[in-house]
Amino acid sequence: MQCVAGVTVGDPVYRTGKPLSVELGPGLLNGIYDGIQRPLEKISEMSKTIYIPRGIAVPALDRNKKWDFEPTAKVGDHISGGDVWGTVNENSFISVHRILLPPRARGTITKIANKGQYTVAEPLLEVEFDGKKTEYPMMQTWPVRVPRPTTEKLQANEPFIVGQRVLDALFPSVQGGTVAIPGAFGCGKTVISQSVSKFSNSDVIVYVGCGERGNEMAEVLKDFPELTIDVDGRKEPIMKRTTLIANTSNMPVAAREASIYTGITVAEYFRDQGLDVAMMADSSSRWAEALREISGRLGEMPADQGFPAYLGAKLASFYERAGRVVSLGSPERNGSVSIVGAVSPPGGDFSDPVTTSTLGIVQVFWGLDKKLAQRKHFPSINTSLSYSKYTMVLDKWYEKDYPDFPRLRDRIRQLLSDSEELDQVVQLVGKSALSDPDKITLDIAALLKEDFLQQNGYSDYDQFCPLWKTEWMMKLMVGFHDEAQKAIAQGQSWAKVREATGDLQAKLRQLKFEVPSEGQEAIEKKVSLRDNTTGRCLFANSIGIFASVIDEGCLCSLFRNRHTAWVKMYIEALGGAWSATSGAHLYRQSTGQYRRTRCCLGNRPTHTYAHFLRTTQRTCPSKITNFPISSSQISVYIYDIGKGGSGDCSCLSDEYYTDKRESPYSRRPSGSTGQVKLAGWWTYSTTGSECSRTGDCLH
Secondary structure (H helix, E strand, O other), X not given: OOOOOOOOOOOOOOOOOOOOEEEEOXXXXXXXXOOOOOEHHHHHHHHOOOOOOOOOOOOOOOXXXXXXXXXXXXXOOEEEOOOEEEEEOOOOOOOOEEEEOOOOOEEEEEEEOOOEEEOOOOOOEEEEEOOEEEXXXXXXXXXXXXXXOEEEEEOOOOEEOOOOHHHHHHOOEEOOOEEEEEOOOOOOHHHHHHHHHHHOOOOEEEXXXXXXXXXXXXXXXXXXXXXXXXXXXXXXXXXXXXXXXXXXXXXXXXXXXXXXXXXXXXXXXXXXXXXXXXXXXXOHHHHHHHHHHHHHHOOOOEOHHHOEOOHHHHHHHHHOOOEEEEEOXXXXXXXXXXXXXXXXOHHHOOOOHHHHHHHOOOOEEOOEXXXXXXXXXXXXEOXXXXXXXXXXXXXXXXXXXXXXXXXXXXXXXXXXXXXXXXXXXXXHHOHHHOOHHHHHHHHHHHHHHHHHHOOOOOOOOOOOOOHHHHHHHHHHHHHHHHHHHHHHHOOOOHHHHHHHOHHHHHHHHOHHHOOHHHOHHHHHHHOOXXXXXXXXXXXXXXXXXXXXXXXXXXXXXXHHOOOHHHHHHHHHHOOOOOOOOOOOOXXXXXXXXXXXXXXXXXXXXXXXXXXXXXOOOOOOOOOOOOOOOOOOOOOOOEEEEEEOOOOOOOOOOHHHOOOOOOOHHHHOOOOOOEEEEEOOOEEEEEEOOEEEEOOOOOO
């Protein structure tokens, strides 16, 4: 990989006797290497220059550093490839680094070192097989183009969480999955790759800068040592779980072509430890360009755009090394390698051979949109182009802790899809020509795009979004959309509803500003969407806000659909309470007249009615005692009048009716106590001239 200027015919050439291989063992983490695993930091210290001088040779693993070795096997044990025969403490992040026997080795242990401090090159284990004894140090070498063997491949069924809402919510991947991120220059491929490296839920990160600009790798080298992650309540630098392979665009093309194989081999080694590994290849297009140049030098027949005909096969052989596996050897260990490959098609042309070949292989496609990037919408994921084939697999995992997640995900994807169709209509005829339900879809989709899908990767509050916060935001925003649609379904205008719910929409837009590090309970307690003046739950109050612009028919619809929780929140939000001494009334300042509306709750054996009384008076009729609500507020009381009843009824006597209709008391035998059920959820006992609560409330 050195400069060969001046080499002539007849100069001696010596073979190393083995293919390009990498060293695997303790000390890989927190290391920075080039494409053929030369330690750049050590070379810089030795050469005192920013360049790699000719002829310098530095081993990848430090031969002088001593590690605290502890054996886990003993003399006389039978051992085979992949078995763990010792452990060392790698660092405070990866506390147990397992020492593995090379995959092709086997035999009986004849000697093993005692607990103590040793270097990676010292022989600590001696194994005999067929009368031949072989010594093994803690490190091993492995050819980069040969996949490390495993016992079995498993189905990947756990999410690969990257901390970006649009990716985790709409296009999730799995531990052991394959992801492609195609996008033009400036779309944010590197920022997404770095975010995955910084905040993903993997145990180890292998970041390969393959042919990218040197300043991007310089940014990685600057940022990563400063970033920390919580481990058992303490802060640990992210570099302690990271290996960087920096092969910039000014390095030899042969090293660039080898760099992704170097990275995947290191990732497979940590997978064999029983860890979940994420490998970032930024970018595979530069790797393919190096492959094209090498192919041209070899005189091979070019294919589409000069790339070799075997480009697709090479890409497939790389991506198929991802997956979740049962590692070779004992004890049994399950690990995974997830590959996230950035693709840089010229001019953002997705018909580029590298892009089309990659999309035929990977299972998740995070497509970046140049227009979104120009509008400073980051991550600039095009939700209509992107897809994930893992959503069905992950639904079972969501059922345990996030049962609503799949439903909310599908609702949001449908909203975004509908809004794109409506945008085309708006461009032709204008927004005013749309119906109110379509206007709601457009406005809520805009809320989702601006305050859910958009994420500030350089802020403390939004650079990483945990799954619980993602679901929390989805639930509130989708819930707002559903309640708005219910209000519109009763004939009200969206303009009026939108004006009445302005404070609530402002609260929804501020959800992303909550810092996740404060914890789920603290945030949900602090951000309960409460009104700053009244202290009432603003999200619950949304029902009251909607009710202020809708008629009784919509409330009847709420009751008929058994939205018990909303009914209760509706009443409490408006200052009311389930009163034991009030009648069945909706009391609100209105037209100056009493008005009653009958509202039957479905096909029930008994008749259930809601009575709505309106008045401009400051107090209720004089004989109604303890009425808890002022003339500007509302209280709803629903009850079941009993078997066979009909007509308008109340717990109050006839004199409280303007039309003097029959009351339930006149049908009750003298001296008896009848049961009056409020909406089937509240039980009241009618005694005398009042109603008193006797049963449990809301189920």
